[in-house]
Amino acid sequence: MTVVAERPGPGPKPEADPERKTRAEIITFGVVVAAPLIALITAIPFAWGWGLGWSDIVIAGVLYVITGLGVTVGLHRHFTHGSFKARRPLKIVLGIAGSLAMEMSVLDWVATHRKHHKFSDKDGDPHSPWRFGTGFRAVSKGLLWAHMGWLFETDRANREKYAPDLVKDPDIVKLHKLFPVLAITTIVLPAVLGGLLTLSWWGMATGxxxxxxxxxGLLHHVTWSINSICHVFGEEVFESRDKSRNVWWLAIPSFGESWHNLHHSDPTCARHGALKGQIDLSAGVIRWFEKAGWAYDVRWPTPERLAAKRIAA
Incomplete structure (x- = not known):
């Protein structure tokens, strides 16, 4: 593993956030992290010849795409960074899809991510892998922290401070209040669909x-890998004030989010994989929305802007 020798320089001074996560929220994070991990570990023997059918593949695949794009196109590029503007119906659909990913509510997700960008890889970053230093053991510990350890931190990013625009949006406030209902829905829906498609209790169980x-579990770990892996490993092509990197093998499962270096170099850009051969499925979806008239004022990259940010060879 190649570790950068110098520690990131000083950044903006972090300010204390008055809000705290409740014990119930932290316990819930623990269940959400542990249960999918156990499921992933047992997936292969469970599926060996009798635990996986076409209905399971369709249900899991369709919901992975919907909720994954809800995170990348909705929570990230639209709500957090304003890479494009969305008509109200699309805004609500993206908010629901992102909430069904069961990561955080729209308000909490956006507040946390904006705080990450303000202090990226500096003191105050909620999930920097460089938190403990630059040595091998320190970065190894930091990778685990950045991947999912930070979820158990009691401090919560202040919604009014980091997402004041969304706090004033009645649609987003309603989605925030409905997050527990949406979380239960994303848990129960696959079982219901599995039962209906197969007309069996077994189909409900496998669904x-x-x-x-x-x-x-898969979507969460792909999302968290952007926080951890993409800030330590990979290629740096564009100038940025942090350690963001491009990790090509995560591009498909992350819907283009792993072209992370350009994103941190130009956070409001609607396309993260802007160079030749960089597949960015989220940008393709935004392009479809734009052509349909559902999205507008899309901030696409220009050759001049990309050239200005490229690191000289």
Whole structure:
């Protein structure tokens, strides 16, 4: 593993956030992290010849795409960074899809991510892998922290401070209040669909296993890998004030989010994989929305802007 020798320089001074996560929220995070991991570990023997059918693949696959794009296109590029503007129906659909990913509510997700960008890889970053230093052991510990350890931190990013625009949006406030209902829906729906498609209790059980546990676990770990892996490993092509990197093998499962270096170099850009050969499925979806008239004022990269940010060879 190649570790950068110098520690990131000083950044903005972090300010204390008055809000705290409740004990129930932290326990819930623990269940959400542990249950999918157990499901993933047991997935192969469970599926060996009798635990996986076409209905399971369709349910898990469709929900992975919907909720994954809800995170990348909705929570990230639209709500957090304003890479494009969305008509109200699309805004609500993206908010629901992102909430069904069961990561955080729209308000909490956006507040946390904006705080990450303000202090990226500096003191105050909620999930920097460089938190403990630059040595091998320190970065190894930091990778675990950045991947999922930070979820158990009691401090919560202040919604009014980091997402004041969304706090004033009545649609987003309603989605925030409905997050527990949406979380239950994303847990129960695959089992219901599995039962209806197969007309069996077994189909309900396998639908829950693959469509809920495995699907949520996979999406969470792909999302968290952007926080951890993409800030330590990979290629740096564009200038940025942090350690963001491009990790090509995560591009497909992350819907283009792993072209992370350009994103941190130009956070409001609607396309993260802007160079030749960089597949960015989220940008393709935004392009479809734009052509349909559902999205507008899309901030696409320009050759001049990309050239200005490229690191000289």
């Amino acid at each position: 829950f296993f693959w469509g809920t546990l495995v699907r949520i």
